[in-house]
Amino acid sequence: MIQITPKENQSRWVSLGIPIMAAVLSLLLAAIPLAFTGASILDAYVQMIKGVFGSLFNFTEMLTRATPLIFTGLAAAIAFRAKLWNIGAEGQLYLGAMAAVWVGTGMVDGPPILMIPLVLAAGAIAGGLGMLGPALLKTRFGADEVVTSLLLNFIILIFLQMMLEGPLKDPMGLGWPQSEPIVDNAILPQLITRMRLHAGFILALGTAVVAYVILAMTVWGFKIRAVGENAAAARHAGIAVNKTYLAVAMASGALAGIAGVSEVAGLKGYLTADLSPGFGYTGIVVAMLAGLSPLGVIAASLFVASVFVGADSMSRAIGVSSFIADLIVSMSLLCVLLGGFFARFNLRWDRNKGDGS
Amino acid sequence: MTNPLILSLRGMTKRFGSVVASDAIDLDLQRGEVLALLGENGAGKTTLMNMLFGQYTPDAGTVHVWDDTDHETVLPAGQPQAAIDARIGMVHQHFTLAENLSVLDNILLGAEPLFRLGRHTRDAREKLTRLMDDSGLIAPLDTRVGDLTVGERQRVEILKALYRDVRILVLDEPTAVLTPQEADTMFASMRAMVDRGLSVIFISHKLHEVQAFSDRIAVLRHGRKTGEMATKDADTGSIIRMMVGEDLEVPPRVAGVPKKPILELKDIHTLNAGGGQGLSGLNLTVHGGEIVGIAGISGNGQSAFAGLVSGLVQPQSGAISVNGKAMLKPSPKAMLDAGIGRIPEDRHHDGIVSAMSVAENLVIERLDAPDVQTRGFLRKSQIAENAQDLTQKYDVRGPGIEARSALLSGGNIQKLILARVLETDPDLILANQPTRGLDFKAASEVSRRLFEARDRGAGVILISEDLDEVLALADRILVMHNGHLVEADSRDRTVIGLMMAGGRAA
Structure with missing residues (x-):
């Protein structure tokens, strides 16, 4: 029988090393399915690395891809720290995008210094309200927010399609279900000419730092951590637990909403129903890879984005399906979860099968 | 007393990792004797009993049992069935009864053949009536256990053991949930059974009970047996000294x-x-x-x-x-x-956030205080200084103020909570x-602090x-x-x- 006992203490280095080991291990494990495709494994890895680091364009593409992941990763990380399981970042992302399009396509116009904060604020509020509903159902009626926030995604997606066929539809769009383009003054500026990388990336980095500061250095962050680690003790100690859940829900939803604004106003310019290839869900993976640490979310987003962009490029170059990227990301998550388990528990093979402790 | 032995534990040793929970403990039990096993939490009482019952396999040591004809057998290690076959029974501190079954069903549970059509409860009722007459432990056989009082439930637990014809009965903190009257009744019943030849090991930390009920006392501390004596020769001070290892002022x-x-x-x-x-x-x-x-x-x-x-x-x-x-x-x-300062009943569940640091747990009830925060930002150095002071003043021992409070022992967690509560006056x-x-020392520290607060x-x-x-x-x-x-x-x-x-x- 295998005995599993919790370790007394785990070092900082272990908690830092595990995600890195997991990332490396998942990349190595990708060799197995690659071998089945008959492609040269070495060549595949070279193509993947080139796809990310081969040129300035490739590199900035990777950063562009990482941008929404940082936002949705932060959305998941901050909620999960309070043990508020927001699985609805995908829907909140679209709510944010819709709000940005609603105010950013001619309703108002002004200089960029006003318009950009305006669309960001609109998206943040819309996304925050999107999570406020499930959080209220949780605090009022004890409804499981995993279920409510997840199911809300599908409702929002259908609502989006309705809006894109109706009020938000671009009359000049040749019948396609897409919104009007966002006005120029609300577009997030490019960071490097002729590259798609936009100011959303800088905003994402800044947001991660702010989230880190909030969690580690403020009273509010203290409350979030206390509620997440032991809500009963937090309540006993006089912390308003439900208020904390609601505030965290707003913050988490707002971050996901900003991810949507950033994609619409920074990258696409107009809204379609395929704005996000599952950024909301991938954000959960990113947050888990990051160990729910806001700064870790940056690193995890860069890793996941690299895998996706690298795998795309590899698949173009040597004809291997780009689904390999999903495989690598999934395996890295499994490796992190397993690694976290080994870091927290001692495993010992015990031949005395009678011992139950 | 020079009754023949019925049970002998010899050199019982059990290690958990680097902790020696039971270190070469010898324990003899005579026929028709009540042996009190005393010791603080973590002294090794439960570990020793778990080895006796085959729940743990000892790293060293043997369990010897003598039957009615004084024939000696060594129980095979790590086999609960061997203890049951040797007619050793235990009444746990936390009851192990099925609330929605009747008293009779609870007693018969596990004592009936599994594959038999129909039930033959007449013999069982007769035997139980006899047992109740002998012991004075009366329980309504057809009532649901869920409808019984705590005292009645305990009687059912004991009857359940007696029904299996145990020769050795272990009682683990049997009076923890009883009123003084119920406890007295229970002791009288047990005494009646002991006079009929039952041998009892009685685990407790209530000294007055031990002195009233037992024939002999064995004291454990830190996994070792630190003393053994006839109850009539023991005085309270010497028992406490053996349990705690030092003179302790209550x-x-x-x-x-x-x-x-x-x-x-x-x-x-x-x-x-x-x-x-x-x-x-x-x-x-x-x-x-x-x-x-x-x-x-x-x-x-x-x-x-x-x-x-x-x-x-x-x-x-x-x-x-x-x-x-x-x-x-x-x-x-x-x-x-x-x-109002509160020391909660469940200190792990309501008292501390165990994943957060000692320093953070010390300020969790006063996050608004000006020495804890300015404009919403935590004043880390002040919080650390506060923790440094309080852990010293209240003698909270652990791996440091930045360590997770989960790493503290129960007594030190309680001191942390005391520090947090009392420092706000x-x-x-x-x-x-x-x-x-809590052990004696930690408990008397808590009492002292409460007196101090009152006098203030x-x-x-x-x-x-x-x-x-x-x-x-x-x-x-x-x-x-x-x-x-x-x-x-x-x-x-x-x-x-x-x-x-x-x-x-x-």
């Missing part, structure tokens, strides 16, 4: 001087929450400078009462006032701000089971299941039964015991 109680009223509860009613008993028509005034002890068997409304004073439970009707100010919307925060302290699970002028409410503790600390004793709180007009164990069982003192 702080003597000096009556407090009541001052102005601090907490006033008038005609409070609460709902029965989560299966727990609510409060009905509770009146209580607690003054500064007094310790009010609330005795009673748990489950009689103590949780609702503690929740009320902590601000976690809202009253349905009635009035709460603190220092003359009405508490219209009680909440944990409001109660803290009004000057509360006007009222609610101490709910403050010494449960604070009011203290002490809720405890342990009547001895209430008698040792409280200036005034009330008994909680069925959601009612009644003042005891006597410090007599019998009177209070009757009130705990719901009877009124005449």
Whole structure:
């Protein structure tokens, strides 16, 4: 029988090393399915690395891809720290995008210094309200927010399609279900000419730092951590637990909403129903890879984005399906979860099968 | 006594990692003897019994049993069935009864052949009637266990063991949930069975019970046997010395001087929450400078009462006032701000956030204080300094103030909570089971601190299941039964015991 006992203490280095080991291990494990495709494994890895680091364009593409992941990763990380399981970042992302399009396509116009904060604020509020509903159902009626926030995604997606066929539809769009383009003054500026990388990336980095500061250095962050680690003790100690859940829900939803604004106003310019290839869900993976640490979310987003962009490029170059990227990301998550388990528990093979402790 | 041996544990050793839970313990039990096994938490009592019952495989040591013809057998290690076959039985501290089955079914459970059509309960009833006559342990055989009182349940547990014709019975803290009267009855019954040849190992930490009931005492400390003697030769001081390893002063109680009223509860009613008993028509005034002890068997409304004073439970009707100010919307925060410090019953679940650091747990109740934060930002160096001071002052030992508080022992967690509560100079302290699970030293430290706070002028409410503790600390004793709180007009164990069982003192 295998005995599993919790370790007394785990070092900082272990908690830092595990995600890195997991990332490396998942990349190595990708060799197995690659071998089945008959492609040269070495060549595949070279193509993947080139796809990310081969040129300035490739590199900035990777950063562009990482941008929404940082936002949705932060959305998941901050909620999960309070043990508020927001699985609805995908829907909140679209709510944010819709709000940005609603105010950013001619309703108002002004200089960029006003318009950009305006669309960001609109998206943040819309996304925050999107999570406020499930959080209220949780605090009022004890409804499981995993279920409510997840199911809300599908409702929002259908609502989006309705809006894109109706009020938000671009009359000049040749019948396609897409919104009007966002006005120029609300577009997030490019960071490097002729590259798609936009100011959303800088905003994402800044947001991660702010989230880190909030969690580690403020009273509010203290409350979030206390509620997440032991809500009963937090309540006993006089912390308003439900208020904390609601505030965290707003913050988490707002971050996901900003991810949507950033994609619409920074990258696409107009809204379609395929704005996000599952950024909301991938954000959960990113947050888990990051160990729910806001700064870790940056690193995890860069890793996941690299895998996706690298795998795309590899698949173009040597004809291997780009689904390999999903495989690598999934395996890295499994490796992190397993690694976290080994870091927290001692495993010992015990031949005395009678011992139950 | 020179009765023949019935059981002998020899050199019993068990290691868990680097901890030696049981270090070459020898223990002999004679036929028809009551052996008390004394020791603090973690002394190795449970480990030793688990080895006896084959739950643990010892790293070294053997269990010898003699049958009625004095034939010696060595029990194979790590086989519970061998202990059952040798007719060794145990009554656990936490009952192992199925509440929705009848008493009879609970007793027969596991003693009946599995594959047989129909049930033959007539023989069983006859045998049980005989057993009840012999022992005086009476239980209604056809009643659902869920409808029984705690004392009755314990009788069922003992009957269940006796029905299996045990020759050796281990009682693990059998009086923890009983009123003094129930405990006396139980001891009388056990004595009757011992006179008929039953041998008993009796685990306890209540010295007066041990002295009244046992023939011989064995004391364990840190996994070693530190002493063994006939009960008639043992005095309290020497037993404590063997248990604790040093002379220990139990702080003597000096009556407090009541001052102005601090907490006033008038005609409070609460709902029965989560299966727990609510409060009905509770009146209580607690003054500064007094310790009010609330005795009673748990489950009689103590949780609702503690929740009320902590601000976690809202009253349905009635009035709460603190220092003359009405508490219209009680909440944990409001109660803290009004000057009520709370030591929760379940210190791990409600007392600390174990994943957060010692320093953080020390300030968690006063996050608004100017030395904890400025404009919403935590003042880390002040928080660390505060933790440095308090851990020193209250002797909280652990791997450091930045370490997760989960790494502290139970006694040190309680000291952390005490430090947090007492440092704010509360006007009222609610101490709910403050010494449960603590060793002598930690427990007497808690008592000393509560006396200190009282002498400083604070009011203290002490809720405890342990009547001895209430008698040792409280200036005034009330008994909680069925959601009612009644003042005891006597410090007599019998009177209070009757009130705990719901009877009124005449």
